[in-house]
Amino acid sequence: MGLSLALGLTLSSNSNHISVTTSIINTTTTTQTTISTTTTTTTAPSKNILYYNNVVKVDYVLVVQILTDTNDVVLGLWNTVAGGNQTITTPGFCIGCHHSQEIPEYAIDRNISTKYTNYGSCGVSVASPTCGIHTGMCVVLHHGSSLLLTFRFSTGNNLPERDPLTVTIEGSNQPSSAFILSSVWTLIYNGSTGLDTDPGRYSYGIMQNLTNNIAWYKSYRILISSKRNATHNAVQYNEIELYGK
Numbered sequence: 134m135g136l137s138l139a140l141g142l143t144l145s146s147n148s149n150h151i152s153v154t155t156s157i158i159n160t161t162t163t164t165q166t167t168i169s170t171t172t173t174t175t176t177a178p179s180k181n182i183l184y185y186n187n188v189v190k191v192d193y194v195l196v197v198q199i200l201t202d203t204n205d206v207v208l209g210l211w212n213t214v215a216g217g218n219q220t221i222t223t224p225g226f227c228i229g230c231h232h233s234q235e236i237p238e239y240a241i242d243r244n245i246s247t248k249y250t251n252y253g254s255c256g257v258s259v260a261s262p263t264c265g266i267h268t269g270m271c272v273v274l275h276h277g278s279s280l281l282l283t284f285r286f287s288t289g290n291n292l293p294e295r296d297p298l299t300v301t302i303e304g305s306n307q308p309s310s311a312f313i314l315s316s317v318w319t320l321i322y323n324g325s326t327g328l329d330t331d332p333g334r335y336s337y338g339i340m341q342n343l344t345n346n347i348a349w350y351k352s353y354r355i356l357i358s359s360k361r362n363a364t365h366n367a368v369q370y371n372e373i374e375l376y377g378k
Contacts, residue, residue, distance in 0.1 A: 197283065197377055199376055200375040201272060202243075207237045207240075208312070209236070210269050210270055210271060210356065211230075211254070211267065211268045212253070216303075217315045218314060219312060232250035232367075235247070235369065239371075241272060245287055248369050249370060250289075250368070251268035251269070252367045253367070261364065262363040266359065268368055272353050273351065278349045281321065281350070282342065283343065284340070287374075288332060293334070294362030294364075295361070297359070298329065300322070300355060303354040304318070304354075325339075
């Protein structure tokens with residue numbers, strides 16, 4: 134008797150549910166024609182089991198939740214790349230600063246009317262391709278270790294030129310005292326923010342899925358690697374929502 138295993142994962146941008154399909158198939162030829170169907174429902178996750186001619190199919194629906202809250206520890210970053218050491222921002226309008234009234238904590242406060250603005254290697258009066266690039270934040274989750282499965286960004290109230298277009302996300306289980314070291318971070322995503330097409334102001338982009346991530350982390354580091362207009366002086370976003378379990 135031979136067995137094969139298939140696993141699938143899907144998540145839509147307008148849904149907080151992940152559908153995981155696992156199939157175990159008996160590859161032995163059979164003339165059996167008996168069909169029996171059994172369906173059971175459980176909580177978190179729900180499970181439907183279908184038996185058909187020696188084929189067993191198990192469907193799981195996993196409910197995801199937003200991982201961040203206002204009790205998380207948040208550090209603004211600049212001059213930091215995935216796999217590298219990190220540098221913490223200070224409030225102000227200078228090189229290495231985030232806006233003093235548009236702080237990193239506002240990116241995870243679940244309030245779309247607030248925003249986080251980071252000037253990175255530029256001051257407020259400078260505009261260049263490097264402004265706001267390699268900036269972001271690290272977040273220490275208040276509720277502990279979590280599995281990140283999907284995320285989305287929301288645009289600011291103005292200046293679409295500042296929208297982040299690409300991002301890296303890393304995870305760590307080390308204490309915050311070790312965050313400055315590159316060795317404590319593991320890259321789990323490198324790609325689009327979901328804002329390739331401008332959705333408008335105060336608007337969410339397309340949900341981005343981490344279909345290959347199976348590691349649980351207590352902290353996440355989010356770094357912006359490009360913006361919509363290369364000549365603007367900063368990067369800004371209202372929210373980044375991390376979803377998982």
